[in-house]
Amino acid sequence: MAGLQHPFSCLRYVNRQSADQSDILIATAGRNLYSYDASSGQRLDVWPQPVDANVEDKSSDAAPTSENQGPPEKRRKLSSTSDEQKDAKSESKPKDSNKEASNSWTNIPLVTVAHGKYVVIMTSEDKCVRVLSLDNEGKLKQLSARTMPKKLSALTLTPDENNILAGDKFGDVYTFPLIPSGEYVKVQTPAKPYEPSATNLTVHTKRNLESLEQQMRQAALSKTSQAERVALNFEHQVIIGHVSLLTDLISVTRPADSTVGKRNYILTADRDEHIRISRGVPQAHVIEQFCFGHTSFVSSLCVPSFEPKVLISGGGDNYLLVWDWLKNQILQKVELPGAEGESTVRGIWDVSLAPTADNTDPVKAIFVALEGSSQLLYYTLESDNTITHQDTLQLSGNVLDVVGIDPRGSILVAVDTLREPNSTSAWKSSSQPPLETFRLSSGKWTPAEDPMVTKINSEGTSSIPTTLEQKQQKELNDSMYSLGNLRKRDEPYDD
Amino acid sequence: MATPNIPAKRIKREEYRRNVQAQQESTDGSVIKMPQKKFFRQRAHANPFSDHRLEYPLSPAHMDWSSHYPAFVDPDASKTNLSGGRKLTKEVEVVDIGCGFGGLLVGLAPLMPDTLMVGMEIRISVLEYLSSRIHALRSQQQRLKNKAANPSSSEPKDASAQPESTESTSAPVPANDDEIGTEKLFPGNFENITAIRSNTMKFLPNFFGHRQLSKIFICFPDPHFKARKHKARIVSESLNSEYAFVLRPGGLLYTITDVEEYHHWVLRHFLHGEQPEGGAPPAASSKDLFERVSEEELAADPCVRVMKYETEESKKVTRNKGNKYVAVFRRKADPEWPA
Numbered sequence: 004m005a006g007l008q009h010p011f012s013c014l015r016y017v018n019r020q021s022a023d024q025s026d027i028l029i030a031t032a033g034r035n036l037y038s039y040d041a042s043s044g045q046r047l048d049v050w051p052q053p054v055d056a057n058v059e060d061k062s063s064d065a066a067p068t069s070e071n072q073g074p075p076e077k078r079r080k081l082s083s084t085s086d087e088q089k090d091a092k093s094e095s096k097p098k099d100s101n102k103e104a105s106n107s108w109t110n111i112p113l114v115t116v117a118h119g120k121y122v123v124i125m126t127s128e129d130k131c132v133r134v135l136s137l138d139n140e141g142k143l144k145q146l147s148a149r150t151m152p153k154k155l156s157a158l159t160l161t162p163d164e165n166n167i168l169a170g171d172k173f174g175d176v177y178t179f180p181l182i183p184s185g186e187y188v189k190v191q192t193p194a195k196p197y198e199p200s201a202t203n204l205t206v207h208t209k210r211n212l213e214s215l216e217q218q219m220r221q222a223a224l225s226k227t228s229q230a231e232r233v234a235l236n237f238e239h240q241v242i243i244g245h246v247s248l249l250t251d252l253i254s255v256t257r258p259a260d261s262t263v264g265k266r267n268y269i270l271t272a273d274r275d276e277h278i279r280i281s282r283g284v285p286q287a288h289v290i291e292q293f294c295f296g297h298t299s300f301v302s303s304l305c306v307p308s309f310e311p312k313v314l315i316s317g318g319g320d321n322y323l324l325v326w327d328w329l330k331n332q333i334l335q336k337v338e339l340p341g342a343e344g345e346s347t348v349r350g351i352w353d354v355s356l357a358p359t360a361d362n363t364d365p366v367k368a369i370f371v372a373l374e375g376s377s378q379l380l381y382y383t384l385e386s387d388n389t390i391t392h393q394d395t396l397q398l399s400g401n402v403l404d405v406v407g408i409d410p411r412g413s414i415l416v417a418v419d420t421l422r423e424p425n426s427t428s429a430w431k432s433s434s435q436p437p438l439e440t441f442r443l444s445s446g447k448w449t450p451a452e453d454p455m456v457t458k459i460n461s462e463g464t465s466s467i468p469t470t471l472e473q474k475q476q477k478e479l480n481d482s483m484y485s486l487g488n489l490r491k492r493d494e495p496y497d498d
Numbered sequence: 499m500a501t502p503n504i505p506a507k508r509i510k511r512e513e514y515r516r517n518v519q520a521q522q523e524s525t526d527g528s529v530i531k532m533p534q535k536k537f538f539r540q541r542a543h544a545n546p547f548s549d550h551r552l553e554y555p556l557s558p559a560h561m562d563w564s565s566h567y568p569a570f571v572d573p574d575a576s577k578t579n580l581s582g583g584r585k586l587t588k589e590v591e592v593v594d595i596g597c598g599f600g601g602l603l604v605g606l607a608p609l610m611p612d613t614l615m616v617g618m619e620i621r622i623s624v625l626e627y628l629s630s631r632i633h634a635l636r637s638q639q640q641r642l643k644n645k646a647a648n649p650s651s652s653e654p655k656d657a658s659a660q661p662e663s664t665e666s667t668s669a670p671v672p673a674n675d676d677e678i679g680t681e682k683l684f685p686g687n688f689e690n691i692t693a694i695r696s697n698t699m700k701f702l703p704n705f706f707g708h709r710q711l712s713k714i715f716i717c718f719p720d721p722h723f724k725a726r727k728h729k730a731r732i733v734s735e736s737l738n739s740e741y742a743f744v745l746r747p748g749g750l751l752y753t754i755t756d757v758e759e760y761h762h763w764v765l766r767h768f769l770h771g772e773q774p775e776g777g778a779p780p781a782a783s784s785k786d787l788f789e790r791v792s793e794e795e796l797a798a799d800p801c802v803r804v805m806k807y808e809t810e811e812s813k814k815v816t817r818n819k820g821n822k823y824v825a826v827f828r829r830k831a832d833p834e835w836p837a
């Protein structure tokens with residue numbers, strides 16, 4: 004494989020119910036979403052469709068053609084797409100064909116899969132939540148695009164998978180239906196003439212009175228109503244709000260026990276060290292608990308599917324916390340490698356494997372990766388709900404995402420193909436394969452052969468020109484490794 | 499900043515505040531003078547979204563209140579909280595969010611002498627004033643108590659502490675807030691109030707546990723007139739969820755403002771609007787957790803009177819002949835879990 008290629012930033016494994024369909028692997032790299040046949044590794048579709056010579060499309064003028072399959076847009080600088088972004092915004096109509104999709108994003112940081120046949124993504128720069136259908140052949144087709152007011156930091160689904168939960172950088176959590184129900188009629192408020200809410204009873208200083216007078220004059224002049232509040236043009240509800248940057252959001256169902264029935268919860272984390280436990284929709288306004296214990300921002304939450312009472316959280320402090328989250332009780336504090344104030348948890352993943360011939364017990368694995376680290380920490384959840392470090396896997400590049408493949412007893416790791424291991428900025432001269440796989444045998448995860456991985460790696464993703472300017476490289480670095488920005492700086496002066 | 503260019507006003511201010519500080523720290527038992535507001539003025543706005551350099555406990559169980567309420571520290575020294583501080587004999591249960599110069603707290607303190615109350619303020623100078631004021635109030639009350647117990651002996655001590663301000667203490671009726679509490683004894687002697695610097699929009703749950711509070715006051719909040727700034731308002735549906743978390747069922751949340759539009763904003767964010775006949779029920783939200791308290795009930799509530807007439811802002815509004823809009827909400831019980 005020559006040249007540089009985008010790494011996979013997100014991986015999702017889609018289990019297909021019926022026996023005659025093979026499973027599908029969903030992956031994002033650069034600005035593209037890929038679907039692969041999970042048995043052969045055959046690429047089934049790329050979204051958005053690369054611009055073809057035989058497809059008449061004006062946007063092909065703007066997009067330089069390239070020989071390989073990869074669409075070329077990632078070559079652009081952000082600044083050069085800003086015009087298009089504005090276009091996309093001003094249109095902001097749902098786009099329902101692949102061709103219409105605008106070119107105004109460079110990466111897809113959030114992906115989730117609903118009912119095994121819908122892929123929900125957020126495209127980065129245009130802040131758009133797009134729902135795509137995933138058909139039996141693995142083809143992707145955009146069904147809806149909804150533009151959010153702020154960039155999202157987390158995207159998940161309600162337990163019934165019929166509603167999307169989206170947490171944004173302003174601390175708000177929205178919910179809206181996976182499939183928009185019919186035409187959304189925006190509640191039309193009668194256009195009220197602008198009226199300053201201040202009066203000469205509430206402002207008194209000379210300057211304030213002057214500006215109030217000015218506002219009054221202005222209001223009298225322009226009979227047209229003032230620019231309305233940024234209202235979303237689709238059915239939605241704000242259900243939770245943090246006055247902080249929201250970092251992660253998960254939706255959890257606690258199974259019924261002897262005292263209470265099945266209950267849904269939403270767990271949210273923010274930059275101000277908080278983990279909040281709210282009830283699930285429609286009662287998300289009821290806060291049940293806060294989990295206090297982190298002393299830096301929280302970046303990752305993980306409630307293992309095999310033990311929903313337990314929460315494992317990590318962030319900017321160099322430890323993980325294991326919680327009985329409904330009781331705000333810390334069960335364990337797990338030190339992480341790296342110095343205080345430096346290491347940041349990029350992700351925590353739970354992987355469960357059914358017993359096999361190799362492993363007689365069911366596997367309850369927790370994997371943890373630090374931001375910009377090529378090591379994958381492997382823990383197991385014990386019966387007393389603590390975790391034990393078992394091993395550290397060494398990868399050829401920084402760990403970006405992990406997904407467990409139960410039927411094969413293996414994990415799939417997306418590694419950074421662009422940057423040197425353990426660096427978030429030093430670029431390689433040529434890419435390495437974007438996927439690695441490990442299989443558990445007699446308690447050890449060892450590199451494994453998998454025809455799917457071999458096939459995907461041989462095809463690679465989309466290329467990046469080797470002659471990228473420093474600035475463009477930096478933009479790519481920043482979009483891939485942004486967690487460090489969450490750290491609070493010691494401001495020298497404060498009033 | 500170049501040192502020669504510091505304005506004279508600031509130099510005077512800093513010197514004054516240093517003196518206040520030094521006086522507070524001195525342990526010679528002398529009586530502390532009341533601080534003067536004019537040396538602690540600060541711009542009326544603070545950005546609630548910026549980090550500042552705030553100190554806040556890791557959790558309510560880590561909050562050390564013992565230095566704030568020395569009169570309420572549990573005599574059993576073995577009882578400590580998670581950060582090692584001494585425990586109190588009771589919990590804090592009243593909060594004034596955005597307490598400013600502390601008029602409400604000083605007004606409420608004698609009304610509920612056995613209830614612990616805290617004011618939270620984000621502006622550092624204003625907070626410094628209020629802390630000095632409470633410290634001085636307690637000291638003045640101590641002086642009055644000593645005087646009552648032993649009329650002759652405490653006088654010289656007092657004179658030595660206030661050598662140049664004999665004329666102000668001899669005034670029969672205090673002309674301004676700075677002098678409240680220097681003339682007569684109040685129930686509770688202001689031992690039950692304190693002030694903390696905090697950004698409650700971010701850190702309220704770090705200080706107070708689930709259902710710990712019986713009353714929250716939000717008096718004359720920054721109106722954030724511009725629509726673009728409405729996100730910074732202290733009342734919003736999502737923040738109301740947090741107020742509901744720390745308020746016990748039956749607890750009250752008091753609001754007062756002089757801005758009519760803000761009053762309607764408050765009502766809109768705490769109560770469901772009029773529903774059209776036969777229309778769908780309103781979507782579930784934090785509005786389900788509050789109900790408005792009736793006018794009759796408010797008329798009988800002394801806290802409303804203090805809020806309306808004794809806070810610094812309310813006096814200013816009265817002076818300027820402005821309007822005051824009061825709305826009080828009661829925390830309802832949490833809804834039943836969906837089946």
